[in-house]
Amino acid sequence: MVSERLMPPMSVPIVTRFAPSPTGYLHIGGARTALFNWLYARGRGGKFLLRIEDTDRERSTPEATEAILKGLTWLGLDWDGEPVSQFSMKDRHAEVARQMLARGSAYKCFCSQEEIEAFREAARAEGRSTLFHSPWRDANPATFPDAPYVIRLKAPQEGQTVIEDRVQGNVTFGNDQMDDMVCLRADGTPTYMLAVVVDDHDMGVTHVIRGDDHLTNAARQTQIYKAMGWSEPVWAHIPLIHGPDGKKLSKRHGAVGLHEYQALGYPAAAMRNYLCRLGWAHGDDEFFSDAQAKEWFDLSGIGRAPSRLDFKKLENLSGLHIAASADAALLPEIEAFLAASGRPALTSTQRDLLSRGLYCLKDRAKTFPDLIEKAHFILTSRPISPDQAAAKALDTVSRGILSELTPQLQNVSWVREDIEAAVASVAAAHGMGLGKIAGPLRAALAGRTVSPSVFDMMLVLGREESLARINDATG
């Protein structure tokens, strides 16, 4: 961790950005990167921008952009202004390349790709460095052929480039390890290296927080900043997220796309909490709100080692967030989950009952599917077909006892205390504890052996429905 003393004065408005390439869904690691940027900006009154890095025309798709935007929206990360298409800035990128040319900090290189590839292959075969040194770096313009060319950065060949990284510390690269990177391709389109630097500069990005797979890129990008005389942003390269086995996260580890987590039924607040805590810490704080996260989040709390996904911990946090949510906020989230996971939507009756019953469901569910399972007594309708375990609980003896319950419940006032007393008296009449009668009663009311308290269920369902279900069960 690096000291927070390197921070720029607070008077400088902070601008962060998330810059995904639209080649697929929003990756869980990308989501965390976005979250860190969002938290950092939002916690300091700064701006959080979104840029779609769509310069690779082959692989970029509008569907992927859509998926990324949807993912961020679900996660609750709002960005400032319109998302910027990097491709749309291509003329500006080319302009900057020309400027570098004019400044003498870049040059035209007429080497063909085949030529360079042949060189690299030979170098690799001989175990030599594959760094390519263009013969055109210091060539006389008079000798330029009438042929396509790329614009390469005239990078320093001696000395070193130092990245003052807020997570990784000072990282030094020998300039002799970097070749003159291509900034503008032969077809006039910009390369990634040029495009990011120009865009980050133009967008006024002050803090670049991204995956540490870009750490070495930062050194190259620094050279462009210097070539243009621009000031560098604050760098913060965060470690990647790995799978539970410590290997780079991939499909075989299960859910990789953020949308999968929504379909799995984790509330967005829990995802934010979990993702924020993954690779970052604020002392012993584990369970916290967005407001606290914004207040606490800083670059110095980010660890330097990659962290692994732990679904158990996510699940635990998920349960805590569901329990802490207000009923009114939970209901629409549950409905969104139902839609996202391809389950049937709630009928208006179900919605009413669910909103009435949420109080006894939310603190016993870890995820939305878990909650839905426990809300089975609400979502199902008569006649209820008990599952195997429930059917077992409704044996002849139990059914007999249950039938004695009906007259008792008929006249009792429908409040918890009285219902409980009625059930207890029937149980007592048979010399059994509440536990003995709760089992079959639960089976009759819910058709399951796992549910909220039988009294809560009766309260939520109402007298008429409750008695009807008991009658159904006792036949």
Added chain:
RNA sequence: GGCCCGUUCGUCUAUCGGUUAGGACACCUGGUUUUCAACCAGGUAAGAGGGGUUCGACUCCCCUACGGGCUGCCA
């Protein structure tokens, strides 16, 4: 191959030269209980290995091992 980064309980992490190395998740035991969840009490469990520096290293330095990244006219 070259360059760069990383390594504390199973997992996420605290620690910023002096602690019985703390917390959380998970797990185990016991309690509570109307099932589940929750809750209460307790427990198992860690500084990759080897050298230094220092009165004293998880903390600083070096080496090794193991992971990871970059090394494109991909991003």
